[in-house]
Amino acid sequence: MTGRRVNNRLTYLTLTAVAFFFTIPLYYSVVVASRDNASLASVPPPLFPGGNFFENVSRVFDTVPFGLAMINSVLVAGSISISVMFFSTLAGFAFAKLRFRGRNILLLMTVGTMMVPTLAGIIPLYILMVKLEWVGSLYAVVVPALVNAFGVFFMTQFLSRALPTELLEAGRVDGCTTWGLVWHVVFPAARPAAAVLGMLTFMTAWNDYMWPLMVLTPENPTVQVALSTLAAGYVNDYVMGLAGTALGTLPLVIVFALLGKHIIGGIMQGAVKG
């Protein structure tokens, strides 16, 4: 028995140490973001936050259009998540519960392309954006991301388990149209998984970097593009770079810390099937 208790204590100790290493860089970024550049040169380096955060933040706003970037990122990530949730639920329902010709081959195509790297199609996508004259506008970031294979796969998996076929049959007998079923049965049943999918999509869209960098300009950026402008042009101004980073990251981290339980549940659910 004592052996097990020692073992348990070791487990907690290890996990706490890991948790420490996983959070310390975030903590340290806040420390640097709230100091001034001169104090970073001191030995030992500053280990606690200082009082310069708001001054650094206001310099961020003077250097890059950070307010616009925040609004853009909210618009981009918000519209992408709503669209992905909606279309994935519809297609997921069709794949999970409806019988139609070509169903298997379409589903196979969806799953098969999930593993293809985004890089494989990025040049033609760029050419397409040039032709559509969307380079520099948010359309270029939003429209290609309105649907994705993972979302459809995720909702198909969830609905085939969570949606009772009897309920659908009962709805049919009562004279419900298919759309009626979607509205009254599928959407309510899909809500928990769709919420998880929405949060995951929001995070991915918020953090996306390469594609927005390719099609947006520094004058009309998303948060990540603005941050990279800061990091690129002001290499030695650590406090400003990290103040911007903290500002662009912390909202998401806080939301995650509050809703994390559900997101983690969703990731782990998706994983077992994958």
Place this chain on the structure above:
Amino acid sequence: MATRAPERAAPPRRPGGKRRLTGRHWRHAVDVKASPYAYVAPFFLLFCAFGLFPIGYTLWVSLHEWTLLDDEHTFVGLENFRVLLADSYFWNATFNTLSIGLLSMLPQLLLALWLAHLLNRPLRAQNFFRITLLLPNVTSVVAVVVIFSQIFGRDFGLINWVITSFGFDGIAWRDGTLSSHVAISTMIMWRWTGYNALILLAAMQAVPRELYEAATIDGASSFTQLRKVTVPMIRPTIAFVVITSTIGSMQIFAEPLLFGAYTLTGGQDRQYQTLSLFFYENYMRLDFGFSSAISWMIFVFILIIAGINYLLTNRMKGSIR
């Protein structure tokens, strides 16, 4: 099944009501036949236009002399690939990508397995630990690189401060090949270990409890249980994690770009230029034919590595059973 219900109701009706019924019946049939297509259509139209079509078209572009500025695209066959395969910068980027990939993936996988193993038991504060594991993954790549560039800084970096306070010389992390690869791998590991641990944990929770009980009765230690029970049971998930991390590591882009303060070459001697960054360098020259060839080669590398991985996991299965 449900679709037959109206048919069964039809025969007893008197002829007078028949016309109205066929109207309804017809509408019902259309509803049942067409609805599935209507529901998958928005997804597939967008997916084909912005997902599938570009992937295929990349191959077409790669067979041309193609720049954004010219309207004329001359067909050159495999010339872009020939030039690419003779380009030492390409092989340098391939080496860097593989090196960073291995340096980040092997320790990451072992650490993730071990963390998942630790979490796979009744613990207080499960959720707290899980959330902290995933916090780095919520942090954007850009933020991660900016933070770690400071931590790995030569003069005022946190790590060099620790090293020098032990009496050693500080390291110029960006300058060396190995040291820059270690720094970049650290960023990748920090961001992805927790995520992979959670995926492995999910698989571990599906392993039947009785196996562990039997192993405990046989006196197997926790480590032996991990090696002899857990790992064989969750092999498909391990393969999944390895393949997704491989795909990810072939596309490492933001780390070398921003670690080098936005230089497209990935250091003065290209010591940490990855394939994706090499691609981006040529994209910025608007040489679309050549960059398309690079992105196809990256795709081919992924297929090869996934294939090797598949064979290895199959062989492992053979040797254990």
